[in-house]
Amino acid sequence: MGARGKGIYRRGRVWWIMYAGLDGKTRFESSGSTSYKVAEDKVAERRKSVREGKDPDAARRIGNHNFGELAEQYLQWAVRQRSFRRKKIITKQLVAEFGNLPLRRFSTMIVEEYQSKMLNAGKAPATSNRHLANLKHMFTKAVEWEMVEEEARKPVRRVKLLQENNRRLWYLSREECKALLDVCSPHLRPIVVTALNTGMRKEEILSLEWEKHIDLRHGFILLDQTKNGERREIPLNQTLRVALTALTRRLDSPYVFINEEGKRYLNVRKGFLAACRRAGIKDFRFHDLRHTFASHLVMAGVDLTTVKTLLGHKDLTMTLRYSHLAPAHIQSALTILDAALTGGQLDNYLTIGAPETEKGSAVAG
Numbered sequence: 001m002g003a004r005g006k007g008i009y010r011r012g013r014v015w016w017i018m019y020a021g022l023d024g025k026t027r028f029e030s031s032g033s034t035s036y037k038v039a040e041d042k043v044a045e046r047r048k049s050v051r052e053g054k055d056p057d058a059a060r061r062i063g064n065h066n067f068g069e070l071a072e073q074y075l076q077w078a079v080r081q082r083s084f085r086r087k088k089i090i091t092k093q094l095v096a097e098f099g100n101l102p103l104r105r106f107s108t109m110i111v112e113e114y115q116s117k118m119l120n121a122g123k124a125p126a127t128s129n130r131h132l133a134n135l136k137h138m139f140t141k142a143v144e145w146e147m148v149e150e151e152a153r154k155p156v157r158r159v160k161l162l163q164e165n166n167r168r169l170w171y172l173s174r175e176e177c178k179a180l181l182d183v184c185s186p187h188l189r190p191i192v193v194t195a196l197n198t199g200m201r202k203e204e205i206l207s208l209e210w211e212k213h214i215d216l217r218h219g220f221i222l223l224d225q226t227k228n229g230e231r232r233e234i235p236l237n238q239t240l241r242v243a244l245t246a247l248t249r250r251l252d253s254p255y256v257f258i259n260e261e262g263k264r265y266l267n268v269r270k271g272f273l274a275a276c277r278r279a280g281i282k283d284f285r286f287h288d289l290r291h292t293f294a295s296h297l298v299m300a301g302v303d304l305t306t307v308k309t310l311l312g313h314k315d316l317t318m319t320l321r322y323s324h325l326a327p328a329h330i331q332s333a334l335t336i337l338d339a340a341l342t343g344g345q346l347d348n349y350l351t352i353g354a355p356e357t358e359k360g361s362a363v364a365g
Contacts, residue, residue: 007019007043007047008036008039008040008043011030013034014030014031014032014033014034015030015031015033015034015035015036015038015039016028016029016030016031016039017029017030017031017039017042017043017046018043019043019046019047019050019056020050021050021055021056022050022053022055022056027046027056029042029046031043062146062147062148062149063147064102064103064104065102065103065142065147065148066099066100066101066102066103067094067095067098067099067100067101067102067103067106068095068098068099068100069147070103070138070139070141070142070147070148071091071092071094071095071138073141073145073147074087074091074138074141075087075088075091077141078091085203086130087134090130090131090134091134091138093131094131094134094135094138097114097117098114103139103142103147103148103152104148104149104152106139106152106155106156107155108155108156108158108159111132111135111155111156111159112159114131115128115132115159115162118131119162124164125162125163125164126164128162129161129162129164132159132161133161135156136156136157136159139152139153139156139157140153170283170284170288170291171288171291171292171294171295171296172281172284172288172289172292174296176279176281177196177292179279179280179281180192180275180276180279180281181193181196182279183275183278183279184271184275185271185274185275187257187259187265187271188268188271188272188275189243190243190244190246190247190257191205191206191257191265191268192272192275192289193239193240193243194208194240194243194244195286195289195290195293196289196292196293197236197237197239197240197293198221198234198240198293198310199234199289199290199293199294199310199311200221200223200234200290201287201290202267202268202286202287204223205257206257206264206265206266206267206268207255207264208221208255208256208257209254209255209256210249210254210255210256211254212224212254213256214244214256216236216241216244216245219235219236219241220233220234220235220236221233221234221236223312230312230314232309232312234310244256250262268286269286272286290311291322293310293311294307294310294311294319294322295322295325297310298322298323298325298326299325299326304316304319304320304322304323304326307319307322
């Protein structure tokens, strides 16, 4: 046994360390390395943990789990979540990126490089933020499940969300709506009609069930599990009622929108993009149908509070993004007020109660 420095000694070729634990007793631990620097760093780390009141033995009790193991455990837990489908997709993409990387090896730089990679691939900041939020939550659960120490979570938590550009507000004109519907495939058309006439999100539409959500008799769609967790009722207008009534309802499937095998559609992205190309509509997403619904409501003079309720926003903050569409229609409202007050006799209205000049003409100021 050879010695080199206080608290560091060598057994054979491997350096060992010793330090006082939380209980004051001496702990002996192999550095696992023939490098003195590694042993020096490790003993300094252990002593720092003791000074901060942390158990330095915790790391040794917790196995060296990798990200793939965490992902498997996380998806088993996430099944109970309303957002499971989204979490599953994002988690699988994270596994493809980080694979067998040990949880203790994650650093702020590694995660920020992943952010940059997503942006360089053309992903929106919002998409990157959803991935980061998912990753941070996975590490939170990893600490709770004792798959990694609290210290290992800190580098991931330090990564900041990117600034999102939430001002994208593209919507179709009435003519473009008709053009799009005219070229939709038979299975896609009623789905697009539903989006245009309810403002529902894509997953809300594709997961609709006849018994659970549709009430044709009383004329509304009931959503009991929404993104914000609140119950929402959406009235059926005549267009949507006719579209839903025309659908074939199969006894072997509870879903409203199904393929030939009776299974619900999981995604309609390819069909929707193809329809947009045929209609000559560029850079338009399915979610923009929700913007189209809200925009036309506002332009038709519907108040923002009602639009908020129909969209299922928790507060007016998100709904206010449509407020800029109202000015022209506010002007129309004032024109109506003008006609109501003057009765169409503007000259007579202005002369009522006005002082007269020496010639008896009305003075307009």
